[in-house]
Amino acid sequence: MRTGRLGSSILAMAVVILAVLTLRVIFIPVAEQNDIGAPLVKKNRLGVNLIPDFSAFDDVSAKKQAFFDFLRPAVKKQNRIITEERRFLLQVQNHLKNHNVLDDAEVYRVHKLADKYEYAIRNIDAASLRSLLRRVDVIPESMVLIQAANESGWGASRFAKEGFNFFGQWCFKEGCGLVPQSRGQGQVHEVAVFNSVEDSVASYMRNLNSNAAYGLFRSIRADLRAQKEPLSAEKLVYGLVNYSERQDAYIDELLDMLRHNQEYLDDNNGVSSAV
Template structure:
């Protein structure tokens, strides 16, 4: 009887073990498969399902119009944000000129704006605010749209479709973006991935407004402001000479695209956002 009870117990344990093994065989491979495929699904869904298939549009004019209309709301949104920051800095400049003290909230906002535009500010005085204003300024809508069309192949590039990157912006941390298929040996850059069109355009505008490579762009714009001239894409495009290794040829190409696509802009190249009297 004793032996029989032990045998029954062993049999019961064996059944449980077999059941556990069966469950692992059935379910665990599925879980592992899901975990391995999830990042790819998420990555592909980031852009492909949210951007119109511009490459499939046979009518060239319709494609151009659709591309501009797709990006235009985000361009205007970012210019409104910049315009609001600029107005605030001009009010600060006026306060300083009148000998008024800034309150803590004003000081904090000036410092926050300076940090956003990568400008080192120690003392908030007229000189510092004037230098900061050369960075905190709008970018003409036609210029943004034309450069986006050029860099993304009218929205058909892999980087635009998978990463909302319409301006060929790079990043240098492994895994930060998409690896270019023709990246040379020894190069470590990737093409940055953005979460939205807004984020992509905000990054592009901040790049032009803060990066040392585009100091000429900001200088041309500041001179136009000082002379109370409207900010136009035709003049400011010359400040993008360092955006491409092709330099002058790149500028000529952008200007040619600007001329040939002017009819698709629903406003003249000097838009209301950029002609507002905000001269320092």
């Protein structure tokens, strides 16, 4: 009789524990609220401490070098990815030129790249590949680094620290990012949050390579390609005129930063036109 009661007690306790665990799983997302019941501001899952405190540098030169060195690996990686994508498209272009039939894998990858770079492709032909190649192209490392420094205040901005957003990129769905304190009445944009530096750089490059606002940037780059000239940051930066409402003043500021920070940038300010 005593054994039966013990068994019933254990069973009852197990049921209670299971119920508590179930409720925690269900209601954990709801519990992530502040004292007044409003959802917490969305922050990077990886934590803000993964970004060095660049503002703590007393030496300006050391801070600049540390900032560029922190971002440079992600920039190089994305340019390598784009270089491989471009090499593949040039190979497909050559196959068509030689009247070869594309296999299913090639067709699939071309369509995937068209989706990635927001290019509506109907038929895979010489004209469509030329248009796609204008988008699938590298961006000079020095230009990326300088724009990141400008947009993030050398990594000191709230958006860089909390959202790995070094380029001031916006998003327009409620809760998609961080709400700017200076956002005007009636505006709905937020500043996008990324999971890593690589995601931030990849999104920025994809934006320049696909957004209609940067068609001039892509045209300048395509002209440099056609003339077999290096992809110079000083020339391509003029294609960013629509990146800021300040337009020409913004371009002048970036050019000034390029000139004054050359010693901290990569070996050269252009990208080879080999592919």
